[in-house]
Amino acid sequence: MSLQLPDVVETYFAISNGGDLSQLASCFCSDATVFDENKTHEGLAAIEAWQHEVRQAFDFEVEPLQALQEQGQLTVLTHLAGNFPGSPIRLNQVFRLEDDRIRSLEITPC
Template identity: 40%
Template sequence: MPFALPEPIADYFAADASDPVAVAKCFTADAVVIDEKRTHTGREAIAAWKAAASAKYDYTATPIAVEDQSGRLVVTAHVAGTFPGSPVDLRYAFTLSDDLIARLEIVP
């Protein structure tokens, strides 16, 4: 990765496909994740969302670009794996609060 990401975002991508509990620890207690038009609120729901995705598909997400958009950090990641339409570049829009992720929206 040729650029630095804030620690909670770097930790999120490091744990993304293999450790749902570590992913959830990157978020605030009341964080919101929106992925595939579904909303997951709180660490427990985020860990369950990530565990389900990791069980259903084998994949890697490699950050390839980052852009600051009015307080949100939008990371473009190349995602490849055993899911329909692979590979694809997805945009991960992160909002940080107190050195944790408060909100994440994942879109194509």
């Protein structure tokens, strides 16, 4: 399924699927936050460390399925499959954007 997502969100998903981690700096605000697996990662260095750690632990692919824009946030329903316990899983990824960058991202199971 082809979705119309903001460029920065498309880039984020490309990075998540094995793209160049150095591009994270162009996606996130310097003081952005990511909430994933009951942990909050604050700031670009912590977000880069989170992505690096996840990649070291698992092989996976994320596929955006649906997107809903409302109340200043973009919610993307995704299918995540890989070599992690509980795979595959559907996740809601809630983006708040600011100046064409990700201000915050919250990832929760559906």
